[in-house]
Amino acid sequence: MNYELIGGEMADFSDREPVGGALAAYLIGLLRPLGGRVLLAGPHAPALVGTLAEFAEVTCLVRSQPDAAALAGRGATVLCGSLAKLTGAERYDAVVALDGVDRLCSVEGPQYDWAESVRALHRVLRPGGALLLSVENELGVHRLVDRATVTFAHTTDAWRPEGEFGTKPGSPDRLESRLAAEGLTVGWLGAAWPLPAAPAFAATPAALRDGPSGALSAAATASVAAAFAGRPVLSDPRRLTAAAIRAGVGAEFAPCWLALAFRGAELGVLVPPVLTGAGPAADLPAGRVLEELLIGACLRHDLPAIRRLLAGWVAREPAAGFDNVLVDGDTYTVLDPARATGEPGAVLREFAETLLAGGYAQPWPAAADVPSLTVILLAAAGLAGTVPAAGDVPAAPDSLREHEEQVRRLEEQLADAAARVAYAETELIHRDAELRRARLQIDAFAGKVGYRITRLGARAARRAVRAVRRSPLFKD
Known part of the structure; x- marks a missing residue:
């Protein structure tokens, strides 16, 4: 046996969907100056264990015995058991809990709430040590569009589904206050999208409040679109995400918050205000998202504005989707060049599907189906060509509200x-x-x-x- 049983271990059980991704790996890499010993608490992807093992002595704490056996031999010490069995005898330079604290206790021991779990992790931190913590927002966009209730056990790892009735802090300000009450100094706090288990974009509340809302909403929406493509949801999370960031409450409705806190004074670990999977975001351009401007023009039945926006897009960035182009006056800027489609017809068809599925009013009521509306948009853009097939357009979330809108339109x-x-x-x-x-x-x-x-x-x-x-x- 290449792992240690500390008590409370769960045999024949495995935690699903361990946290991972490039953004999580980048945040872990920022702990390199601390060096020393690091505790990885909860289910994390093996790639994150490897990232930590490159510069620190890693100890993994998991409650699942099969998960402990899978982690053994990856260059880390593995402790299998409940958080309640973790004593303060061993101290660590950093504790990483990017999966949160909900999956640290087992059925074989006490069931700690959020504050008790953070307190237990705090005890094993040496003075000056860092805690990298993720906290799921029960009122996040991913919860608001979920068709299943979070207060019912849908999976075996959620035998105490409390949802919004739990003790977790419900806003970034309260999270910072709760950590301060536990004797921790918050050095950085960011709101992350699209899912707690796979964060791909994060920004501080100040950046979301004072930064370019168009670029921030486009970046967050892009991560949400990739995560929820084809998934059954109550309503389109892309619309909720963009609306929350535009309204200045993006941090309050983010799926989770990531916090880097220190036991004692804050150390010199600098985290950029805006992060993507590739690392710090470059200077974000000003302007509004082209898709939002086009939808607004359609709602006003402003045909000259529609033709002007489409003509500017065709002349400057015809290979980029409307949700990936920022418009600032006569300047059209692509936010992420890697997402360019290369086919204007597919972009227009996708926009036609957005208009019809979202129930947006548009100045061509006779065009009641996607092909007809796409033909009109092609003509408005001054393009000639055939309507692309539906398979050439990226899949959208399987939204119940959009289905209801389609049913209403059919009625x-x-x-x-x-x-x-x-x-x-x-x-x-x-x-x-x-x-x-x-x-x-x-x-x-x-x-x-x-x-x-x-x-x-x-x-x-x-x-x-x-x-x-x-x-x-x-x-x-």
Whole structure:
């Protein structure tokens, strides 16, 4: 056995979805100046263990015995058991809990709440040590769009699903206050998207409040779009994320918060205010997202603005999606060049799907389907070409609210079709009645002498006209 059982270990059980990703690895790399010994508490991806092992002596604490066996031999000391069995006899230069503290206790011992778990991790920190902690926001965007309730055990690792009724702090300010109450000095705190288990974009509350909201919302929305593509949700998390950041409450609705706190005075570990998976974000450009400007123009039925925006996009950045282009006056800037699609038709089709699925009012109500609306957008952009197939467009979240909007639109179309059918039936009834009256009149007069003489005269007149037309004199 290459791991140590400390008590409270859980056999035949494994924690699903350990936290990982490039952003988590970057944050762990910032602890390099601390060196020494590092405790990795909770389920973390093996790649993160390797990142830590490059510069520190790593000790992993997991409650699952199969997970402990899988981590053994990766250059780290592995402790298998409950957080309650961790004593203060061993001290560490840093404690990393990027999975949070919800999966540190086992069924074989006390069930610590959030504050008790943080206190237990604090005890094993040496003076001046650092705690890198993740805290899930129960009112985050990922929870607001989740179709399943968080207060019911849907998985075996959530036998105490308290959700918003738990003791975790519910805002960045409260998180900082709670950590300060435990004797920890917060050196950096960031709101992260799209999911607590796989953060890909993070920004401090100050950066979200004072920075370029267009670029920040576009970056956060891009990470959310990649994480929720095709997933069943209540409503589109991309819209909620962008709206929260534009309104200045992005940090309050972020899926999780990442905090770097120190026991005692803050050490010289500098964390940039905005982070992506590749590291610190470059200077973010000013301007608003092109997609937002186009949707606003559609809502106002402002056709000149739509044509002007589409013409500027075609002339400058036709290979980039509308959600990846920032517009500042006449300047069009691509936020992430790696996301360029290279096909303007696919971009326009994706925007048509966004308009129709989102229930946005648009100035072409007759275009009730994606191909028809895409043809109109191609013409408005001055482009000629065929409508791309649906498979060429990135998958959107499987949103229940958007499905409801589609059903409402179909109901309107069916109601309009039913009204047209009812009108046609009414006209047919009226015309059938008029035809019956005409036939009755014809039958009434058909047997009289005057009617017969009239019919004979009409026939004779028709014959005379035909004879005259066949005459050579008429042809000359």
